Amino acid sequence: MKKYKAIFFDWDGTAVLSRRAPVDEAAEAMRPLLSAGTKLAVISGTTIENIAGGQIEKYFTKGQLKNLYLGLGRGAYNYAFEDGRPYIFESVIPSKELALDIHRICFDIHMELKEKYDYDTDIVFSRPNYCKIDLMVSNVRGDQLFMQENELDSLKQELKRHGIEGGMDSLIKLAKEKGKEHQIEVVPTCDAKYLEVGISSKSDNVNTILSKLIKESDIRPSECSYWGDEYVGLENGIYGSDSFMFTEATADGDFFDVSDVAGERPEGVKVLGGGIRTFLDFLLTQR
């Protein structure tokens, strides 16, 4: 495979099996690349505490960390490392007022689903820049936080059973509509369990980190690749969270999906399957 100067990748389900799974194998595959000057960027919806137990810097030397970036929290935080410590070089955090409005928007979504369709949801409010609406309250993901194959069908059935026509598309529309009622343009995303509503996405992370790389080194967009396990289309036109790595700025890069889940991907995404094994083997061949 082509050698890339920068590799952007999702964490849970792409580089590690779960948040509690050992990080050693991923770190081992990353080290030689970081030493050789390849830029690696972890692009994850989660926050830094959930990446290698909040201690990712412990796995690398100060020199290696100079080539590592973290784009976390659905566009909220972008980290680089200095003197072996992570620091935020750019962030998209809503003001308290805006955050409260996002909470209100999500509560409105919850209310409408309950009132009109008797559809139960739970809302996680404690994220810094978005809320997470649990659409499958009876289905507990446990330690495996990424999307499971049967979840898609379960959600679709559940929506139908409650008379929600138009599936997830209608949920995305509902979120945008409720946002507009509060004069906010929200960026809703949906996987098979959660409807997430915020003002940024993985698109903001990749755009921010890519522009830093372009500014500070000789890397071109065509020399980058983007890896994830959630590109798959949940419905026509609605793709998974990793598809947000595909933006106008990143479009010249190469996109790879390590998920085996059947379904459509956005145009240009190459499906390799094989899960984390595929991604870690790719890293090993990039040395």
Ligand SMILES: [Mg+2]
């Ligand atoms: Mg994932």
